Amino acid sequence: MEYLVKEMGFKSVYFDDDTFNIGKERILKMCSEIDRRRLKVPWAIMARADTMDRELLTALKRAGLRGLKYGVESGSQEILDRCRKALDLEKVKQVVRLTKEMNIWVHLTFMFGLPGETRETMEKTIELALALDPDSLQFSIATPWPGTAFYNDLEAKGFLVSRDFSQYDGAKMAVIRTEALSADDLEKALKNARERYVSLGNRIKRHIAHPRFFLRKVHRRIRRWQDAHSGAPTMGPA
Numbered sequence: 001m002e003y004l005v006k007e008m009g010f011k012s013v014y015f016d017d018d019t020f021n022i023g024k025e026r027i028l029k030m031c032s033e034i035d036r037r038r039l040k041v042p043w044a045i046m047a048r049a050d051t052m053d054r055e056l057l058t059a060l061k062r063a064g065l066r067g068l069k070y071g072v073e074s075g076s077q078e079i080l081d082r083c084r085k086a087l088d089l090e091k092v093k094q095v096v097r098l099t100k101e102m103n104i105w106v107h108l109t110f111m112f113g114l115p116g117e118t119r120e121t122m123e124k125t126i127e128l129a130l131a132l133d134p135d136s137l138q139f140s141i142a143t144p145w146p147g148t149a150f151y152n153d154l155e156a157k158g159f160l161v162s163r164d165f166s167q168y169d170g171a172k173m174a175v176i177r178t179e180a181l182s183a184d185d186l187e188k189a190l191k192n193a194r195e196r197y198v199s200l201g202n203r204i205k206r207h208i209a210h211p212r213f214f215l216r217k218v219h220r221r222i223r224r225w226q227d228a229h230s231g232a233p234t235m236g237p238a
Helices: 002-007 024-036 054-062 077-082 089-101 119-132 149-157 183-197 200-209 211-230
Strands: 013-015 043-047 065-073 105-112 136-141
Touching: 024 054, 054 089, 065 089, 065 119, 089 105, 089 119, 105 119, 105 183, 119 183, 136 183
Parallel strands: 013 043, 043 065, 065 105, 105 136
Antiparallel strands: none
């Protein structure tokens, strides 16, 4: 982090580690070291909501943390239990609320098509995602990696609808079905969830709550427009 900031000129840092906050003492020491080295730069992480608490959040924010990404995946506790994610949705609600109270940007991820998925459980997921009211939100379709137990189970049941790995992008399309849902059902649920999230009312509310992030987004788009019309590349992080 120090090298990226001081030697490479990075203006922000993101740790793409979905269990970044495993090991509380390690994280507390890291935060103290960031303070000691005076790394005055905004940064963000992925983390498990069930291993986060007020002490950790306080230390992380003091060290410059500005954003947190929590993987919730489903609004159905039964589905999470079947996937052995070991995540308590009540704990998730508490931690998301606490993170927002501390004015740390909250990004949540959810997916459709996990084992046991139905129309009812997908609706639960959408309702929970909107009720948690994160600053940003990501929906996708469960996509199995070859060689995993998930992939092997789907293959054995005949639930893989494509083996063209160029299509294995859960943000765009479904390559699986479930006992209750077709690939088309999953894609429709994805579209429905996104449309409900990006409604005008939700967008206005997010911009009012975090005007700085909104202005940064506008600034980035202006720079991209200028680059496109001047032929000059943008230098440095966007």
